[in-house]
Amino acid sequence: MPGRPGRPSPAKNMSDDGGRRKRKQRGGGAGTKLPPLPPQIEDDEIEISDEDLEFVQQHKDYAGFMVNLDSKSISRQVLGLKPDEDVEAYYEKRASRGNEASTTKPAPGEPVEDLPVKTLSGDLHYRKASSGDAVDATSISLEDRRTLVRKGVTIHTDDVPAKEATESAEQVTEGKEKKKSKLERRKELKALKRKEREEKKLAERPERESKFASIAEQDMEELEEFVDTQQRRSDMRARMAEIGTSLLADPDNNLGSLKELQEMCLDRDESTSQLAMLSSMTVFKDLIPGYRIRPPTEKELDMIVSKEVKRVRDFESALLRHYQAYVQFLVKSAKSKSKRLTALRCICTLLEAVPHFNYRDSLLKTIVPRLMASDDEICKMSANAITSLFNNFGKHSGEATVEAVQLIADLVKLRNCQLRPEAVQVFLALSFDEDLVRSSTLAAAGQPTSKVNEKKSKREEKKEKKAKKRELAAKLRKEVKSDFKEAAVLPEVREYRKQQTLTLSSVFETYFRVLKTSLMPRVQRELTEDEEKAGVKLLGPRPLLGASLEGLAKYAHLINVDFMGDLLDVLRALASGGKVSEDEEFSEGTTSVWERLQCCIIAFKIVKNNMDALNIDLREFYVRFYNLLFEAIFVREEEKSGEILAQALHAMLWDGRHTDMQRAAAFVKRLSTLALHLESAEAMAALVTVRHLLVRYKKCRNILENDGGGTVGGGISTYSPEGDDPDLSGALSTILWESSLLAEHCNPHIATIASTILTMNNSNSLVLPTLTPSDAIRDYRSVLTRVEDGYSKPKRKKARRSGKQPLSDFMSSLQEKYDFTETAEVPQDLVKPVEKFLTSHFKVMKALYS
Amino acid sequence: MRPLDEDETTQVLEKLHKFVGSNLKHLIERQATEGLDSKPGGYCFRLHKQRVYYVSESLVRRATNISREKLCALGTCIGKFTKSSKFKLVVTCLDLLAAHAKYKIWVKPSAEMSFLYGNHVLKSGLARITDNTPQYQGVVVYSMSDIPLGFGLAAKSTQDCRKLDPTDIVTLHQSDIGEYLRMEDEL
Missing domain, CATH: 3.10.450.220 (Nuclear Transport Factor 2; Chain: A,)
Structure with missing residues (x-):
């Protein structure tokens, strides 16, 4: 009531009851709900101000009803007393209760003996309540722990009852301590914690040491007992299994046994140490968390952290320490002869499984140089590891990819490109997000380029205020942004882009380096012993070129336009057989036909991808290709040769948006000439291309029916079959007699397509099946080589056998008779009649078409 | 003679x-x-x-x-x-020249007429160019349907052509088939 002048304190006698009475009236409810009582204040404590008095004096008339109030019944109602109880008695009772409470309050600083006890295992115990049994339980568990581990029982299960006991004890402690003042409690807790920590440290050290010492002793004893190494090995194996299980079951407490495992790695016995290496690798694979452990900074160390955090931090640092030791050991043993394979296998598995974790760089540094190992197995293993690293870039958010690529690039640079092709082949596994590049360009375009000029106005002050506000807002936004960035789990797009740029630049740097060194004249140098060991001699003059070309073809669309000119120059030189100029020639190691073909393909791919920059006519590459076609017949080294040829045909003649008529005619002529000599599949590819060209370039169809010579050839009146330049071959002035001959091909499909080419000029509507060279190679290689099957047609093709020709009749009769394949040796008695028949056949043909 | x-x-x-x-x-x-x-x-x-x-x-x-x-x-x-x-x-x-030319350029159909009236070929009219053309090399100008239209000099190399503005000159005009009409008397 005091200090509230606006409120009428209506009772004249100023008793506490008066106030209560008034309230009761206002509430109006007939005892259904009790209004809250005002705080209990003694009557004599209330001070009455003059204002109050005055107020009462003024409104005396209104307070008249107070006199008539039944104060007794009201107070009974309010206090919730039974009707027979007296109000006076109630008050007396209440007063005595208050006294009791004040006497039971503890004196500050008294309850020291209530402190819980910290045991060796780090659990809290309440001394009074249940200290006896709890301590017993833990001590037993400690004693037994070692033996239990021996038996393969996890400690975890053993600890549970003890923990429960201690927990209940703690609860008791808490209950008792509840009444202490806050400050005191906090102080006490702090002291406790400090004490705990110290105790823990003190207790742990000797325990661990004693444990290892005892184990070592036991091991020694075992050694003495079992001279037989086999026995020892199996024993060790069992021990490893035990350690492994215990570690996996409860990594928090058993991390120490990693050290034992590491000691086993150093074992004299080879197989034991290898086993230990492998098992610790597995253990680490499972123990390592899904994040990279960052050692806490000094500031963080100084900070007081919760128990939980402290525990995690300790675990992390211990794990990191052990892992570091293990990695160092692996790196060291990767150099030794006997353990090399195992160590490398461990490293590879670790790289594949936990590429995000610490010490990845040292693992990578060990594995990357193994790409040039002379041992096939090691080389393959490391290549596989790196490939998987590239494939699963989500695991390590791309950082490891960048590192690995840069390491490989450095290696290639260091060894002057004298490496196994595997070193560069791994790049093929890389994947680049093209959307990222595109979106970045879009974003750059979208950004406003011009800054809005701020005009000076009359209300400068207001503007300044606004600017200040804006600044503040910007600051806030910046902070929020940075917070958000920290919180975001996925790295930003910009980060990805940066990584991609780094990777790409390293990859292309390597490729370009390989191309450049392939061009350089090879200096005959003495091979050092080291290099001989690495098998440099076996590698050939340009070991990396093939793989690099393959990679360039794959990533051609990502090459910067600025590099295009230089790259094309190099490719041009390579395509012309590694000669820098005409008069300079290398006796050894000119590029192979297939490498040159691939150079052409790449050049076309690059140009095609940058078509929007400038449409370029790659004349020189056409010239190279034109000449290479002849060579391609004679070189059939590998299975893939057909595919490369098909690819080249597709890239240069099929896709090319625009080719000269002269050039097209030259290619038509040369390809059909080739088709006479090639195997069925390649011939098919060539013929398909010929047909395609003839359909696209109507003028070229002159070549189908030419009355001989004339000036259609644009001034070049004679065809030169051996000519170097397709533009000058004069193909338009010759006739495509090859197709007539091919119409008689023993393969019905080729015969069919050749005859469609022949009749192309007469038929008005040409509905063409879409068969690309690559398809042709793929479809017909499998089918057509089986001559004895009678050329079963491929699924998609509807082959219609043209009227039976004498040659095909003859051939089919031969097939029936002798059942030979194309590769098989032809029996001698066959040669004569075949020769005779073919001579007569060609005579007829010559007479027909000349 | x-x-x-x-x-x-x-x-x-x-x-x-x-x-x-x-x-x-x-x-x-x-x-x-x-x-x-x-x-x-x-x-x-x-x-x-x-x-x-x-x-x-x-x-x-x-x-x-x-x-x-x-x-x-x-x-x-x-x-x-x-x-x-x-x-x-x-x-x-x-x-x-067209039968033996080493370097060629092709002009877009929209730029054909302009060239045939004796103007230079601009970047905007350039449809295609032979790779690796050096600067001031003689080039034969073709229409997109492969008809020779005339000849001139390459004002820029192929590499430089990439970066040109659409209004820059790519080929300097020397002669074109429009001259058969324009300079009938002189020929």
Whole structure:
């Protein structure tokens, strides 16, 4: 009531009851709900101000009803007393209760003996309540722990009852301590914690040491007992299994046994140490968390952290320490002869499984140089590891990819490109997000380029205020942004882009380096012993070129336009057989036909991808290709040769948006000439291309029916079959007699397509099946080589056998008779009649078409 | 009509070399197809009334029957010597150049007319260009349907062409087939 002048304190006698009475009236409810009582204040404590008095004096008339109030019944109602109880008695009772409470309050600083006890295992115990049994339980568990581990029982299960006991004890402690003042409690807790920590440290050290010492002793004893190494090995194996299980079951407490495992790695016995290496690798694979452990900074160390955090931090640092030791050991043993394979296998598995974790760089540094190992197995293993690293870039958010690529690039640079092709082949596994590049360009375009000029106005002050506000807002936004960035789990797009740029630049740097060194004249140098060991001699003059070309073809669309000119120059030189100029020639190691073909393909791919920059006519590459076609017949080294040829045909003649008529005619002529000599599949590819060209370039169809010579050839009146330049071959002035001959091909499909080419000029509507060279190679290689099957047609093709020709009749009769394949040796008695028949056949043909 | 002297020959060949490069050899050693001679001869250059003609040898032999004043022209006129005795190619040599040209450019259909009126080819009109064309190289200009339209000099190399503005000149005009109409009298 005091200090509230606006409120009428209506009772004249100023008793506490008066106030209560008034309230009761206002509430109006007939005892259904009790209004809250005002705080209990003694009557004599209330001070009455003059204002109050005055107020009462003024409104005396209104307070008249107070006199008539039944104060007794009201107070009974309010206090919730039974009707027979007296109000006076109630008050007396209440007063005595208050006294009791004040006497039971503890004196500050008294309850020291209530402190819980910290045991060796780090659990809290309440001394009074249940200290006896709890301590017993833990001590037993400690004693037994070692033996239990021996038996393969996890400690975890053993600890549970003890923990429960201690927990209940703690609860008791808490209950008792509840009444202490806050400050005191906090102080006490702090002291406790400090004490705990110290105790823990003190207790742990000797325990661990004693444990290892005892184990070592036991091991020694075992050694003495079992001279037989086999026995020892199996024993060790069992021990490893035990350690492994215990570690996996409860990594928090058993991390120490990693050290034992590491000691086993150093074992004299080879197989034991290898086993230990492998098992610790597995253990680490499972123990390592899904994040990279960052050692806490000094500031963080100084900070007081919760128990939980402290525990995690300790675990992390211990794990990191052990892992570091293990990695160092692996790196060291990767150099030794006997353990090399195992160590490398461990490293590879670790790289594949936990590429995000610490010490990845040292693992990578060990594995990357193994790409040039002379041992096939090691080389393959490391290549596989790196490939998987590239494939699963989500695991390590791309950082490891960048590192690995840069390491490989450095290696290639260091060894002057004298490496196994595997070193560069791994790049093929890389994947680049093209959307990222595109979106970045879009974003750059979208950004406003011009800054809005701020005009000076009359209300400068207001503007300044606004600017200040804006600044503040910007600051806030910046902070929020940075917070958000920290919180975001996925790295930003910009980060990805940066990584991609780094990777790409390293990859292309390597490729370009390989191309450049392939061009350089090879200096005959003495091979050092080291290099001989690495098998440099076996590698050939340009070991990396093939793989690099393959990679360039794959990533051609990502090459910067600025590099295009230089790259094309190099490719041009390579395509012309590694000669820098005409008069300079290398006796050894000119590029192979297939490498040159691939150079052409790449050049076309690059140009095609940058078509929007400038449409370029790659004349020189056409010239190279034109000449290479002849060579391609004679070189059939590998299975893939057909595919490369098909690819080249597709890239240069099929896709090319625009080719000269002269050039097209030259290619038509040369390809059909080739088709006479090639195997069925390649011939098919060539013929398909010929047909395609003839359909696209109507003028070229002159070549189908030419009355001989004339000036259609644009001034070049004679065809030169051996000519170097397709533009000058004069193909338009010759006739495509090859197709007539091919119409008689023993393969019905080729015969069919050749005859469609022949009749192309007469038929008005040409509905063409879409068969690309690559398809042709793929479809017909499998089918057509089986001559004895009678050329079963491929699924998609509807082959219609043209009227039976004498040659095909003859051939089919031969097939029936002798059942030979194309590769098989032809029996001698066959040669004569075949020769005779073919001579007569060609005579007829010559007479027909000349 | 007389064969070219040494100085004139170098001038003519140099000019041609600018366009056809190493194909100049083919141009000179080409076997003639016209005429009734059993042994086809080659081609040669002849100078007549300040004009240079590219003529087959059999035709030259027959032309000797006609007096100098009465002879208008023979073979293909490829160019003329100016009063200051400098050699200039004329549009009639276009067929010859086109057949042997090393470097070509193709113009878009929209830019064809402009070129045929004697203007330079701009970047916007450039449809295609031979790779690796050096600067100031003689190039033959083609339409997109592969019809030779004329010839000129490449103002920029292929590499530089990439970065040009649409209004920059790519090819400097020297001669075009529009001259058959525009300069009918002079030809």
